[in-house]
Amino acid sequence: MAEENRYATAKREREEHVNAVLNSSSNKKIVVAGPGTGKTYLFERILKGKTKTLTLTFVNALVEDLSLEFCGLSDVRTLHGFARSVLKKAKLEDIKIFPKLTEVIKEDAKILLDEEIDFENLFHNKTAEEKHTEFYKRRKKYYEGRYGFSDIMFAAVRLLEEKKDKIPMFDQVLVDEFQDFNKSEVALIDLLAEKSPVLLVGDDDQALYEFKSASPEHIRQRYSESTSGYAPFSLPYCTRCTRVIVEVINDIITVAKNRGHLSGRISKPFLYFDEEEKDGHSDKNPQIIYRQLQASQIPLYIQIHIEKIAKEVRKKFTVLVICPTNTQCKIIVAALKKKGFVNVSVVEKEERKEPTLLDGLKLLLKEKNCNLGWRIVAKKVLKPKDFEALLKQTDNDSVVRFFDLIEPNKRREVSQMLQTLRAVRDGGQTEDEPGLAELLKRVDIDAYGMARASLKDEIKSYRPGVPETSFCEPEVRKIPITTTTIQSSKGLEADYVFITYFDDQYFVKEGDKSKITDHNICSFVVALTRARRKVFLFSSDTTKRPVFLSWIDKKRIKEIKAKASTEGAQRDG
Numbered sequence: 001m002a003e004e005n006r007y008a009t010a011k012r013e014r015e016e017h018v019n020a021v022l023n024s025s026s027n028k029k030i031v032v033a034g035p036g037t038g039k040t041y042l043f044e045r046i047l048k049g050k051t052k053t054l055t056l057t058f059v060n061a062l063v064e065d066l067s068l069e070f071c072g073l074s075d076v077r078t079l080h081g082f083a084r085s086v087l088k089k090a091k092l093e094d095i096k097i098f099p100k101l102t103e104v105i106k107e108d109a110k111i112l113l114d115e116e117i118d119f120e121n122l123f124h125n126k127t128a129e130e131k132h133t134e135f136y137k138r139r140k141k142y143y144e145g146r147y148g149f150s151d152i153m154f155a156a157v158r159l160l161e162e163k164k165d166k167i168p169m170f171d172q173v174l175v176d177e178f179q180d181f182n183k184s185e186v187a188l189i190d191l192l193a194e195k196s197p198v199l200l201v202g203d204d205d206q207a208l209y210e211f212k213s214a215s216p217e218h219i220r221q222r223y224s225e226s227t228s229g230y231a232p233f234s235l236p237y238c239t240r241c242t243r244v245i246v247e248v249i250n251d252i253i254t255v256a257k258n259r260g261h262l263s264g265r266i267s268k269p270f271l272y273f274d275e276e277e278k279d280g281h282s283d284k285n286p287q288i289i290y291r292q293l294q295a296s297q298i299p300l301y302i303q304i305h306i307e308k309i310a311k312e313v314r315k316k317f318t319v320l321v322i323c324p325t326n327t328q329c330k331i332i333v334a335a336l337k338k339k340g341f342v343n344v345s346v347v348e349k350e351e352r353k354e355p356t357l358l359d360g361l362k363l364l365l366k367e368k369n370c371n372l373g374w375r376i377v378a379k380k381v382l383k384p385k386d387f388e389a390l391l392k393q394t395d396n397d398s399v400v401r402f403f404d405l406i407e408p409n410k411r412r413e414v415s416q417m418l419q420t421l422r423a424v425r426d427g428g429q430t431e432d433e434p435g436l437a438e439l440l441k442r443v444d445i446d447a448y449g450m451a452r453a454s455l456k457d458e459i460k461s462y463r464p465g466v467p468e469t470s471f472c473e474p475e476v477r478k479i480p481i482t483t484t485t486i487q488s489s490k491g492l493e494a495d496y497v498f499i500t501y502f503d504d505q506y507f508v509k510e511g512d513k514s515k516i517t518d519h520n521i522c523s524f525v526v527a528l529t530r531a532r533r534k535v536f537l538f539s540s541d542t543t544k545r546p547v548f549l550s551w552i553d554k555k556r557i558k559e560i561k562a563k564a565s566t567e568g569a570q571r572d573g
Contacts, residue, residue, distance in 0.1 A: 003276070010274035014237045018042055026231035027197040030178075030222050032204075034270045035249075035529030036240025036493070039201045043174055046199060047074050050171040054192075056082055057176035058185075074174065079185055080149050083156035087147075090159055090166050098363070098372060100355045101148030105139045107379075111388050112395045123154040124182040124213035142394060143372040150212070153184045160191045170196040177490070178202035179219045180209040186218050200230070204266050205253065207522050208487055216264075223266055237273040240493060240532055243282040246272040248535075248552050249525055255551040256521050263518075284312070285534040287558040290502075290549060295540040298500050299335035303472050305536060309496060310476045320494035321483040322527050324506035329483045332500065336481060340472045347484035347492065357381075357442055364418055365425070374402035377414055380442075417442075486523045489530050497531035502548075503541040513547040524548055 018038070021031055022045055033039040047053055053074040077085070080097070088095045098104075102119045109117045112135075119136055122128035128136075140146065147155065160167050173192050179202035181189070192198060204216035222228040238246050249270055256262050272282075293301055306319060321336075323329045329346050336344050360376030367373065371394075379387050390405045403411070482492065505511035508520055528535055539546055549557070 006274050007276060010237065014038070014235075014239075014273065017233070017235055017237070018045060021199070021233045022046065024231050024233070028193055028228075028230045029198070029233060030200040030202075030219070030228075030230040031233045031235060032219070032223055032266050032268050033201050033235040034203050034205065034238060034268070035526070036238045037235040037270075038237070038239055039176070039235065042201070042235065043074075043176075046172060046174065052170050053172045053174070054082070054168075054170045054196075055174040055176065056189075058180070074172075079188070080152060083152045083188065084147075086156045086166070086168070087152065087159065089168075090163070095152070096144065096146045097148070097152060098143075098146045098359075099149050100353060100359065101140070101143065101146055101372075102150050103148075103353050104143070104355055104372065104376065105136055108139050108391065109135060111391050120148075120150045121213055123150040124184055126154065126157070126183050126187060128154070143375070144367075144370060146372060150184070153188065157184055157187045157191065160188070164191075164194070167191055167195050172196070173198045175200045176202070177206075179204045179207045179216045180212075180214045181218055182213040182215065183218075185214075205262075205522055206490070206526050208490065208519065208526060210519055220264055220266055234268045236269040236271045238270060238529075239273045239275065239278070241272075241529055242278065242285050242531075242533055243272045244286055244288060244556050245528060245531055245535060246270060248288060248528060248556055251552045251556070252521065252525060252528075252548070256518075259516075261516065261518055261521055281533045287556055288535040288537060288552075289560060290537045290539070290557050291560040292539045292542045292545075294542065295501070298538050298540065299332055299339065301538065302332070302336065302498050302500075302536075303339050303341075305498075306476050306479060306481075306496075307473050309534075310473070310479070317479065317496060317533075318494040319479060319481040319496050319498070320489065320492060320530050321481060321498045321500060322486055322489055322530065323483065323500050324485065325501075326485060328501055329485060333483050336483075340477050341479070341481055343478045344481045344483065347482060347488045355379075361414075361417055361421055364414070365421060368418075369401055369403045371402045374406065374414075378402065378406060378410075381410055381413060486527050489527060493530050493532060495531070495533045496536070497527070497534070498536045498538060499527050500538045500540070502537045502539045502546055504544075504546050505541070508547060516547070 018041070021029060021042060031039070031042065033042070043055065055074045055076045056079055057076075058079045084095045084097065102123070106117060106119055109115050109119075117132055117135075119128070119132070122132060136151065140151070170192075173189075173196045175189055175198065178189075178200045189198065189200070200219070200222065202219045204219055207214065207216040222230045223232045241249075253262070253265075253270070257265070272278075289305075291301065302319075302321060309317060321329075321332055323332060326348055329348065333344050333346050355376045357377060357380040360373045360380065363370045363373030364377065375391070375394075378390060382390070390402070393405055394400060394402060406414075482494065484492065503511075504513060507524060509515040509517050537546075537549070
C-alpha cells in the first residue's frame with residue numbers, strides 16, 4: 001500500500017506541474033525541462049484540440065521523432081525549414097539552399113575584398129553591416145540566389161521585421177531546445193510571439209551549440225526576468241533515467257556550482273520519478289560502471305557487457321555508444337561489425353565546413369551551368385592562382401558564367417567526372433573504371449576499403465583458429481547499437497549507454513582540468529542522460545583518472561579493474 005501511495009503521489013505531483021502550464025492564461029510561457037522530464041507529453045497536451053499549430057526545433061533527430069508523435073497534431077519544422085517557407089510564401093518562388101554558402105562567400109571576400117569576414121557569425125548575431133550584406137547579396141545573386149543555413153534565418157527575420165503583415169499566425173507555437181538558440185533565431189520567435197501564443201521549452205544545463213553563436217542567456221533571461229513577459233514553469237520529474245543517473249547529475253551540478261561554474265544557471269530541481277517499472281530497473285542498476293582500458297580494448301568490452309546484459313534481461317534492449325569524435329565513432333563501428341554485430345549504425349555530424357568537390361559536382365548534376373557548382377569545382381581542379389584569377393572576373397556587373405571562364409580541357413575533365421557520377425546514380429555501367437577509381441579517390445571515398453570491409457562481412461562467419469571470445473554471441477548480434485558524438489546525441493536515448501574515451505583530453509578543454517568550461521559540463525550531462533537504465537564510462541587513458549569522475553559520489557560508481565585475460569574480463573563484467 002505504501003508503494004502504491006508513493007507512485008500515486010509522484011504521478012499526481014508530476015501532473016500538477018503539467019496542469020500549471022495548461023491552465024495558465026499567459027500567451028507567452030517558458031518551461032525549463034531537464035532530460036527526460038516529459039516535454040513531449042506536455043506538447044501533446046498543449047496541442048490537443050488545436051488545429052493550426054507549429055512546432056520548431058533545429059535538432060533533426062527531434063524533428064523526425066516529433067513529426068511521428070505529433071502526426072496530425074502539429075506542423076513540425078526545423079528553424080531553417082520554417083524560414084525557407086516564410087521566404088517562399090513572401091517571394092512566391094522556390095527557395096534554393098546550399099548549407100555551406102556562407103563559407104563560399106567568406107572565401108570570395110578574402111580573394112575579392114582582401115578581408116576576413118565571418119558572415120556566419122554576423123548573421124547569427126544580427127550584426128552584419130550594410131557594406132557586408134551588400135557584398136553578400138551580390139555574390140548570392142551570382143550563385144543563382146541560393147541561401148545558406150545562417151543567412152536564410154537572417155533574411156526571414158529581416159523580412160518579417162520590415163513587413164509585419166507577413167508574420168504567420170497560429171493557434172499555438174511550440175519551440176523546443178530553446179537553450180541552443182542564437183540572436184537571429186530568438187528574433188524569429190519574438191516575431192511569431194507578436195501574433196501567436198508561444199511556449200518555449202529548454203534546459204540551460206544542456207546548452208551545447210556554441211558553434212552557431214547560441215547562448216543559454218536567452219532562456220535564462222526569459223525565465224528569470226518578469227519584464228520578459230513570459231510566465232515561467234518547470235518540469236522537475238525525470239521519467240527516463242534510473243535513480244542513480246539522476247543522483248549523478250545532481251552531484252555534477254552541485255560540484256560545478258560550488259566551483260564557480262554555471263554562473264547564472266536557472267535553479268531548478270531534477271528529481272527521480274517514482275514508478276514501479278523504473279524502480280525495478282533502478283534496483284537492478286544501482287551504480288554506473290567505470291573502467292580504464294586501452295583504446296583498442298573498448299569494442300571488446302562493449303561486446304562483453306552487451307552479452308552480460310542479454311543474459312540478465314533476456315529481452316530486447318537498445319544500446320547507444322557515445323564518442324568524443326566522428327573518427328572514434330567510425331573506429332568503434334568497424335570493430336563492432338567485425339565482432340559480428342549486424343545492427344550497428346552511426347549518427348554522424350558534418351565536420352567539414354569547406355565545400356567539397358563532391359558538393360560542387362552534385363550541384364552540376366542538377367544544373368549543368370550552375371555558377372556555384374562550377375565555382376566550387378574550379379577551386380578543386382585549378383591551381384590557386386588560376387582559380388583566383390577566374391573568380392575576380394566574376395566580380396562585376398556583367399552576367400559572365402563561371403562555366404565560360406573554364407578552359408576546354410578542364411571542362412572535359414569535369415564533364416567526365418559528371419558522366420561517371422550519372423552512371424553510378426542511374427545504376428548503369430561506366431566504361432571508364434580507372435576514371436571511377438580516380439574520381440572516388442578525389443572525393444575522399446575509400447572504395448577499396450569499403451569493398452574489403454564488405455568482403456570481410458561475407459566471410460566473418462568462418463574464421464578458423466580465432467578465439468571464440470572475438471565474436472559476439474548469436475543472441476546479441478541483432479541488438480540495435482547506435483554510435484554518435486555527444487553533440488549529435490541530442491534527441492537520442494537508449495536503455496544502455498557507453499560513454500567512451502572518457503578522458504580529460506576529450507572531455508575537458510585542452511585536457512586541462514583548470515580550464516573546465518560550462519560547455520564541458522553540459523556535454524557530460526547530456527551524454528549521461530541519454531541512458532534509460534545504465535551508463536558505462538570507459539577511459540582510454542590508463543595512467544590517470546578523469547576529473548569529472550571525482551565530481552560523482554563514490555558510492556554511485558562501480559569501478560571494475562581490467563583483468564589480464566578476456567575470460568577474466570567476462571567474469572568481472
